[in-house]
Amino acid sequence: MKFNTLFLTCLKALVRNPMRAALTVLGIVIGIAAVVAIMEIGEGSKKQVADKFSSMGTNVVTVSGASVSTAGVSSGMGGRASLYATDATALMKDCPEFVKAASPVVRASGQVIVGNLNWSPRSIMGGNEHYLSIEGWKVARGRSFTDKQVEEASRVCLIGNTIAKELYADTEPIGQDIRIKDVVFTIIGVLDTKGADGMGNDQDDCIILPWTSIRTRLMGSSGTATIMKGGAANSGLSVSSTSTFPTSGVNFYPGCDLQPYTNAPHPLRTRTVDSIAVQVADGKDPSSAMDAMTPVLRRQHELEPGVLDDFTLRDRSQFVKMMTDTTSTISSLLISVAMISLVVGGVGIMNIMMVSVTERTREIGLRMAVGARPRDIMWQFLLEAVLLCTIGGFIGIAVGRIASYIVSMQMGWPVSVSVPAMVLSVTVAAVIGIVFGWYPAWKGSRLDPIDALRHE
Amino acid sequence: MIELKNITKVYHLGEIDLPVLKGISLRIEDGEFVSLTGASGSGKSTLMNILGCLDHPSGGEFWIDGHNVAGLNANERALLRNKRIGFVFQNFNLLARTSALENVMMPAYYYHPAKSTAEIRKRALELIELVGLTERMHHTPAQLSGGQQQRVAIARSLINNPGILLADEPTGNLDSTTSVEVMNMFRELNRTQGITVIIVTHDPKTAAFTDRAINMCDGLILDGVSDELSATLQK
Numbered sequence: 001m002k003f004n005t006l007f008l009t010c011l012k013a014l015v016r017n018p019m020r021a022a023l024t025v026l027g028i029v030i031g032i033a034a035v036v037a038i039m040e041i042g043e044g045s046k047k048q049v050a051d052k053f054s055s056m057g058t059n060v061v062t063v064s065g066a067s068v069s070t071a072g073v074s075s076g077m078g079g080r081a082s083l084y085a086t087d088a089t090a091l092m093k094d095c096p097e098f099v100k101a102a103s104p105v106v107r108a109s110g111q112v113i114v115g116n117l118n119w120s121p122r123s124i125m126g127g128n129e130h131y132l133s134i135e136g137w138k139v140a141r142g143r144s145f146t147d148k149q150v151e152e153a154s155r156v157c158l159i160g161n162t163i164a165k166e167l168y169a170d171t172e173p174i175g176q177d178i179r180i181k182d183v184v185f186t187i188i189g190v191l192d193t194k195g196a197d198g199m200g201n202d203q204d205d206c207i208i209l210p211w212t213s214i215r216t217r218l219m220g221s222s223g224t225a226t227i228m229k230g231g232a233a234n235s236g237l238s239v240s241s242t243s244t245f246p247t248s249g250v251n252f253y254p255g256c257d258l259q260p261y262t263n264a265p266h267p268l269r270t271r272t273v274d275s276i277a278v279q280v281a282d283g284k285d286p287s288s289a290m291d292a293m294t295p296v297l298r299r300q301h302e303l304e305p306g307v308l309d310d311f312t313l314r315d316r317s318q319f320v321k322m323m324t325d326t327t328s329t330i331s332s333l334l335i336s337v338a339m340i341s342l343v344v345g346g347v348g349i350m351n352i353m354m355v356s357v358t359e360r361t362r363e364i365g366l367r368m369a370v371g372a373r374p375r376d377i378m379w380q381f382l383l384e385a386v387l388l389c390t391i392g393g394f395i396g397i398a399v400g401r402i403a404s405y406i407v408s409m410q411m412g413w414p415v416s417v418s419v420p421a422m423v424l425s426v427t428v429a430a431v432i433g434i435v436f437g438w439y440p441a442w443k444g445s446r447l448d449p450i451d452a453l454r455h456e
Numbered sequence: 457m458i459e460l461k462n463i464t465k466v467y468h469l470g471e472i473d474l475p476v477l478k479g480i481s482l483r484i485e486d487g488e489f490v491s492l493t494g495a496s497g498s499g500k501s502t503l504m505n506i507l508g509c510l511d512h513p514s515g516g517e518f519w520i521d522g523h524n525v526a527g528l529n530a531n532e533r534a535l536l537r538n539k540r541i542g543f544v545f546q547n548f549n550l551l552a553r554t555s556a557l558e559n560v561m562m563p564a565y566y567y568h569p570a571k572s573t574a575e576i577r578k579r580a581l582e583l584i585e586l587v588g589l590t591e592r593m594h595h596t597p598a599q600l601s602g603g604q605q606q607r608v609a610i611a612r613s614l615i616n617n618p619g620i621l622l623a624d625e626p627t628g629n630l631d632s633t634t635s636v637e638v639m640n641m642f643r644e645l646n647r648t649q650g651i652t653v654i655i656v657t658h659d660p661k662t663a664a665f666t667d668r669a670i671n672m673c674d675g676l677i678l679d680g681v682s683d684e685l686s687a688t689l690q691k
Contacts, residue, residue, distance in 0.1 A: 002570045009565075016553050366549045369510060370563035370612070371538020373531045449510050453549065 001376050010384040014391075024352040025392035027345025028432065032396025032425045033403055034338035039421035040404040042331025044414035049323045060134060060316045061286055063087070063276040063297065066309060081272040082310040085211070087300050088128070088276045094296045098289040100281045101130035104273035106211045108218050110181035114167040121163055122202060124180065124218075126211030127277065132158075132191075134279040137208070142174040142189030145210050153212035158189040160204035178207075183217050185209060211273060286315040339428075345392070346432040353385050353440035364444050365452025378445035385437020386430055393429030397422050458484040458507065458620070458652070463516035463526075465502050476502045477513070478675040484654065486619070489646040491655040491663035494672030501624070503672065504656045508541055508622045509533045521619070538566050542613030542651075546625035548605040550597040556608045557593040560584060564615045576615070583611035587641065603634035610641060614651075621645065621653045627662050639665040 001009075014021045065082040068075045088102040108124040125131070129147045132139065145156050157178065164173050173187045194203040280289040290313045297311055357364070364377055372380075401417075408415040465477040476499045484490055494500040505511040506518065509525060512533070518526040525536060537543075550559045557580055564576040584593045587607040589600075597605050606626060613621055623642065627635035639655075643665060646653045655666055663669045671678045 001565050005565045005573065012554070362549065363551060366545075366551070367562070367566075368534065369508070369537065369543050369549075371534050371566040371616075373534040373566075375531075376534075376566060450505050453545070 001372075001379070006379060006383060007387075009380060010387050013384055014388060020352065021388060024349060025345075025388055025395070027348040028342065028389050028392030028429055029345075029396045029399060031338060031342030031345045032393050032429055033399035034341055035335055035425055035428070036397050036400025036418070036421050037403040037407065038331055038334045038338055039418045039424075040400070040415050041407060041413055042327060042334070043418040043421070044404075044408070044416040046324045046327045046331075047416050048414045049327055050320060059280045059282075059286060061278045061280060061290055061293070062314045062316055063091075063278060063293070063311055064274070064314070066312055082301060083273050083276055084300070085128075085273055087297060088273075088278075090296055090300050091276070091278055091293055095289075095292045096281075098281055098284050098292045100279040101134050102276055102278045103127040103129075103131040103134055104211045105131070105275045105277050106214045106273050108181070108214045110218070112163070112167070112181075112207065113179040114176070117167050119163060119166050121160075121207050122205040124207045124209070124214070126209055126214035128211060130279070131208065131211075131277065134277045137194070138192035139189045140192040141172075142187070144189060150210040150212055153210060153216045155183065155185045155213060155217065156188045157185040157207050157209035157213075158191055159187055160191050160206040160208075161193045162202055162205040163207060164190050180207065180209075181218050185213070215273075286317055290315065342428060342432060346389075346436040349385055349389060349433065350436035350440060353381060353437055354443070356384075357381060357440045357444040360444075361447065361452045361455040364447050365449050365455065368447070368449035369453060374445040377447075378441045381441035381444050382434065382437050385441065386433035389429040389433030389437075390426060393426040396429070397425055400425075457486055457519075457521060458482075459517075459519040460506075461517040461519075463503075463506060463513045463518060465499075465506065465511070466514045476675055477506075479516070480675075480677055482670065482677060484652060486652055487646065487650045488668065489643060489653045489655075489666045490668045490670060491657055491666040492670050492672065493657060493660070493663045496658065497674075498672040499675040500656055500658075500672045504622065504624055504654075507654060508543060509537050534566075535568060538563060538568070539616055540618050540620055542616070542618040542621045544606070544609050544613050544621065544623035544626045546628040548597070548602075548609045548629070550605055550608060550612075552598070553596050555594045555596060556589060556600065556611075557581070557584060559597070559608055560611045560615055562615075563612060567616055579615060580611070583614050584608075586614075587611045601634075602630050603637060606630060606634070606638050607641070610638070610645075614645070619652060621651050622656070623653070624656045625658070626655065627657070627659065632661075635662065 063083060083104075085104040088104045091099050091102040104127065106126040108126065109120075110124065111118055111120050113119075127134075128150045129145060131137075132144050139158065140161070142158070144158065145154065148154075149156055157180065159167075159173060159178070167173070167178070168176065173190060176187050177184050178187055179185075191204065191206075191208070197203050278289070278293065280286050293313060294309065298309065301310055303310065367377060367380075368374075400421075404415045407413055460480050460482040463477055463480040463482075464475065467474040467476055480503060492500050492504060502511070506513050509520075509528070510533075512528070513526055516526065517524055520536070520540065525533070528536065550556075551562065554562075557577075560580040560583055561576050564571055564579070581590075581593070584590055587610055589604060589607055589611070592600060592604065597608070600608065606629075621642070626638055626642070630638060639662060642653050642655065645651050653666075655662060657663055
């Protein structure tokens with residue numbers, strides 16, 4: 001029998017008993033609808049979580065110095081001032097397929113003064129012209145600083161919304177002067193609101209300026225890991241015990257390879273950076289990007305084979321992934337519950353197909369008498385079950401979409417259309433049709449034509 | 457040509473072997489119009505099932521057009537039935553809630569190699585016309601009288617141009633007038649199209665329409681024909 005005639009035969013058989021077909025398929029419809037609705041709601045909340053955390057800058061790999069150990073005391077991550085601004089340039093130049101943008105990052109802390117007001121921002125960050133886009137900042141008003149301003153260590157800065165509110169309640173901050181640690185900077189832009197980060201810290205309480213400006217103009221920017229941590233380690237241990245004047249014992253170059261320093265004409269303070277923020281190219285996996293970046297950095301730092309890396313790479317998206325994974329786990333759990341109702345629906349299909357085979361024994365006998373082979377009968381009933389389930393699957397998708405729409409309207413939960421959910425549901429429905437339709441179809445095909453014809 | 461050589465059929469009912477056919481030898485030439493008669497329990501239904509390739513004999517040889525079909529498996533027998541044998545049943549066995557036309561077309565869907573639907577439809581329309589139901593071809597069995605249903609069944613049995621038509625008590629559910637109509641139709645088909653027609657019946661009046669009656673008794677073919685039947689045939 002040709003497939004299209006078989007298909008029509010099955011369809012007609014279903015249409016002949018519309019009420020029964022509808023009731024049979026109800027279990028599948030409910031099951032599929034539940035799966036689709038749950039998957040869409042799950043997908044929606046996953047997206048919401050991801051959106052929330054993308055303000056922290058996702059798809060960003062942070063390069064920081066490795067830890068340094070002085071007299072048995074480890075400094076912790078980034079204790080070694082081994083990163084240079086040139087590393088950022090090298091990363092952009094040498095692995096362009098993985099690195100979209102890279103920016104040196106330096107941190108400072110201190111007081112800012114405007115007129116008779118003062119404020120201590122949560123963070124004063126320095127970067128290059130790519131820094132804002134890497135960290136996911138948008139400029140609400142004004143503009144960002146240019147590469148030229150970075151090169152010239154211009155006295156320009158952008159302020160976060162919180163600072164704008166605190167220090168410039170009613171006036172426009174752009175073009176105004178602001179004193180950061182007693183150095184006068186010009187505000188060229190106000191950043192768009194980001195809100196709190198994943199830990200509840202106010203991200204808008206910040207000032208961003210060219211990293212060169214921090215390094216060259218904010219003298220006491222002891223945010224640099226080297227001086228602060230290395231110094232602390234020395235002053236805490238060796239310095240106090242060996243020297244009367246602790247400062248003279250401060251080691252400004254703790255535990256670094258000497259070679260880069262011998263070639264270095266600049267003071268360490270202006271050359272090294274605290275970390276490097278790297279934005280991974282779109283569609284690339286952060287971990288593969290990290291694999292590509294490692295050799296570049298090793299070459300930059302002229303590390304011999306066998307020497308341990310003097311830097312560490314961290315994938316910031318891991319935190320986001322953890323959060324979305326949690327949502328996924330919960331929705332998978334719910335989906336597996338919904339799957340149970342699908343199995344129940346499948347048993348319903350099997351039940352009705354058994355009844356149908358018994359009821360149509362005469363038809364089977366006749367079809368066999370006029371030349372249908374057992375496999376033709378098998379295919380007919382199997383296709384009928386699959387057709388029933390697939391139609392149920394499509395109706396289920398529609399019902400599920402409506403349900404998730406109602407949920408999103410009524411409860412304000414985020415919903416996102418999930419194509420995999422639809423493909424999966426129809427596949428699952430068809431598989432249920434095959435699994436639960438197989439036995440009745442097999443039973444039908446095993447009938448003896450003589451007995452089947454005589455069946456009353 | 458159909459030839460049976462010493463055909464036996466034994467049913468196994470638990471421990472007991474029940475021989476139903478005890479060595480049937482029979483020869484039906486192409487284009488014959490024969491009836492198979494006998495009291496119930498004489499084994500005529502079993503013989504009909506074997507003749508119709510619905511069942512396989514326990515022993516003996518069964519030749520259709522020079523092919524031994526006794527040893528065919530279920531699939532091969534299905535194909536043979538589809539191509540060579542047309543069935544007409546006592547209770548018509550039409551598909552419920554399906555139009556007469558579609559009932560006629562149904563066996564052709566199992567034809568191998570597959571025919572196009574248009575081709576099948578064309579042939580079905582011819583046959584519907586042959587049995588005189590053109591105006592009622594879209595009616596379902598429930599909307600047709602017994603005689604009309606049996607005519608649909610005859611049209612259905614002819615869809616694949618079979619050489620043999622096997623009718624099991626075709627007049628059993630019909631009144632005498634329609635019975636005559638239906639039997640005349642069989643004779644017409646036999647005479648004009650040369651189809652071998654085998655009518656299984658217990659009714660002497662029906663058997664009388666045929667050219668030759670094969671009388672069965674107790675699993676064997678009786679030599680000659682019964683007195684009652686011969687008397688009817690004489691008329």
